[in-house]
Amino acid sequence: MSDPRWSEALAHLPDYLGNHVRVSVAALALGLLISLPLALIARNRPVLRGTLLGLASIVQTVPGLALLALFYPLLLALTALTATWLGFSFSAFGFLPAVLALALYSMLPVLRNTITGLSGVDPAVLEAAQGVGMTPRQSLTMVELPLALPVMMAGIRTAAVWVIGTATLSTPIGQTSLGNYIFAGLQTQNWVFVLFGCFAAAVLALVVDQLLALIENGLRNRSRVRTALGGLGIAALIAATLVPAIARQQARYVVGAKTFTEQYVLSALMAQRLQAAGLPTTTRAGLGSNVIFDALAAGDIDVYVDYSGTLWANQFHHTDIRPRAELLGELKTTLAKQDITLFGELGFENAYALVMPKKRAEELGIHSIADLASHAATMSIAGDYEIFSRPEWAGIQKAYGLTFRAQRQMQPDFMYAAVASGEVDVIAGYTSDGLIAKYDLVALADDRHAIPPYDAIVLLSPKRRDDEVLKAALRPLLDKIGIAEMREANLRASGNDASSSPDAVARWLWEKVGGK
C-alpha cells in the first residue's frame, strides 16, 4: 500500500465508481422498463415471443465492446437528424450510447426469465383466479406476477451482473467507468490500475448481486424485512453515487485522450496546466480514434492532441501526401470550417514507422522500407489495432509493393518486446516511442515519402474558440516538446513503477520543457 499508485487509484474511485454505478443503474432501469412490458405482451404470443428472444440472443452474441462502439455512430446520425428536423441535438457521446447499449445487453435474461416465470404458473391457479372473479389484469397483478417474481428476480440479477461487468467497456465511447482503470492501466502498463479496476468492478457486481439476492430471497419467502433491506441497500448505493455528482455540478473543462501512452501523458499535462490556471478540469481518456474527433466537434470534450497525418488521411480521406507545412495549413482551413481551432503544434512528430531490430537490419542490409520490400514475403509484421485498416497503410504498401507473410495486431506496448524477441520480424511502431531506443531497434527510412507527416497538434472545440484563459494556459506547451523529450516521457510512462503514472510523467515533462 506504500506504492503511491494505490492512493492515486483510490483518489479516482469516487468519480469512476460513481459514474459506473450511474450508467449501470440507468441502463438496468431502462432495460427493465422495456423488457418487462415486452415480456408481458409476448408471453401469450408464441411468434412474437420467439422473435424477441431470438433478437435478444443475437444482441448477446455481439461482443460488448462492439455493441457499445456501434451505438456511437448511430446516435451521431440520429442527433444530426434531430438537429435538422426538430431543431435540437443531444450528445451522442458517453452516457447516452453507453446506457442504450447496456440496456439492450440486459434484455435477454429479463425477457427470458419473465416469460419463463409467468408461463411456469400452475394452470390450476390461473383457473382459480378466473373462478373467484378476477379480471385478466387482476389475475396478472394479484396472482401471476407475484408467483413469477422469484424467477423474474433471478433474471434481473443476471442482467445486473452482466451490465456492471460490461459497463467497464464504455470507457472508449467516452463514458467514465471503472473501465478507465483497466484501459489506462493496460496502455501505460500500470498493473496496479488494471487490478484495482477489475477488483472494484467485481466487488460492485458482487454487492449488487447480493442485495438483489436478498430481495429475491425476501420475495420467495414472503419476508418483508429482507425485501426492504435489499431495496434499502440498492437505494443507498444509488444515493451515495448521486450526492457527489450533484455537488460537483459545475462548468468543467474536459481534456480528451486516445488509447495510447503518449496521449495519457499529454492529456494529463494539459489538465495540469488548466488546473494551474484555475480552470476545473477532468480528463476523458481511452477514447477511440474516430470517437474523439467527433466528440470534440460536438463539444463533449474541449481539447485534445491529434496528429496531422491521422486527420489528413482518416478524418478527411486524403490519399495524396503534401509537405508538412502545406498539409498543416490546409488542415487548419478545413478544421476552421467545422469551427474547430488548430491551436498549434507541440513540436514533435509521432509518425508511423516500420521498425525492426537494429542488428537484424544490418545483417540483412536493410536501411529503408524499399530494402525491406524484397524480404517482406518471408517476414511477419505486427501493428496496433488500427494501422492495417488505415489509408496510410494502403499507401505504404502501394508505394513499396510490400506484402508480408503474416499480419498480427497487438497492444501497442507489447509490439516492441515482440519484435525485439523475434516473435515478429517487423512492427509498425511510432517514432516518438521511447521503446525504440530501449530495445535497440531502428526505424526504417521512408525514401518515397509514403508516410505523411504526423505533427502533434492541439485542437480546441468550437465553444472554446475564443477562450483566452484556456489558450493562455496551454500556450507555454506549444513548440516546446521535442521528439527527444517526448520519447523519454513515453519511456518513463511505460515503466511499471510509482513514477510512471501519466500524472507523474506529465509533471516531469512540464519541468523539462521549462515549467517551474
Add this chain to the structure above:
Amino acid sequence: MPATPLIAYAHVGKSFDNGRVVAVDDVSLDVAEGEFLAVVGGSGSGKTTLLRLANRLIEADRGRIAVEGEDVSRIDPILLRRRIGYVFQSGGLFPHLTVADNVGITPKLLGWPQAEISARVDELLDLVRLDRAQHRDRLPHELSGGQRQRVGVARALAAKPRIVLMDEPFGALDPLTRDALGDDYRTLHRELGLTTVMITHDMTEALLLADRIAVMRGGKLLALGTPAELAANTDAYVGELLRTPRRQAERLGALLPRDGTA
C-alpha cells in the same frame, strides 16, 4: 319442485377443436333452489364442461343457460363469477396468499371494507371448522389436504353466494377426511340454504350427499333423478354405475351387522 329453477340449462351444447370434440350435447337440466345436485360421469363425459358453462368459465355454443332467472350471456362474466361460489379440485388456493387472504379474495374484489372482510374470514373459518388463531396467517403449503379443501370451501362461500359449484372437491382426499368434509359441507348446504352443483366420478359420494343425481355420458344427459329413481332406471350404464355402491353396501352390511341396527 319450485316454479323458477336457480340454474336452468336449456338445449345447451358445447364442442371443442372446431366441432371435432362434442363435450356437451343438447343438455337440458333445472336445478331448484336449495337443491344439492351431483353430476356423475367418467372422464370425458362432459360433466366439468357442463359445470363451467354455468359461471362462463366456458362459453356455450348453443342453447341458453339462466342463473337466478337471468340469461348468463347477458351478465358480465366477471360479476357473474363473483356471485357464484366455486370450489376447485384439490383447493386451487393461491400459493402466495395466506389462508385469510385466500378466503377474503372475492369480497376484496367486490370492494368490501377491510374490517368487514376480516370479520367474514373469521366467521368462515369457524363455519368450515378451522381454528382461526392457528390457520389464519398460514400459507397453503403449510396445510394438510383436508385443511386446504376446507379453506377452498370457505373461499367459495366468502361473498355469500346463493349458488356453489364444486369440481370434484373431495376427490384427492383420503376416505376419512373425505367423509368428514362431505358431511360438514352437506350441513353447511342445508343451514345456509345453498344451491349446490357438485361434479364427481364417485357414485357412492353422489348417493350419500346429493338430493338428485345427473348421469353424463359422451356429452349427453343419460339419467336424472333421486337415488331411488336412478335405482329404477333400466339403462345399462346407470346400472353399472350403481353396481359398485350396491356391492359395497351389501358387503359392509354383512361385515358390520351392528352398524346397520344402530
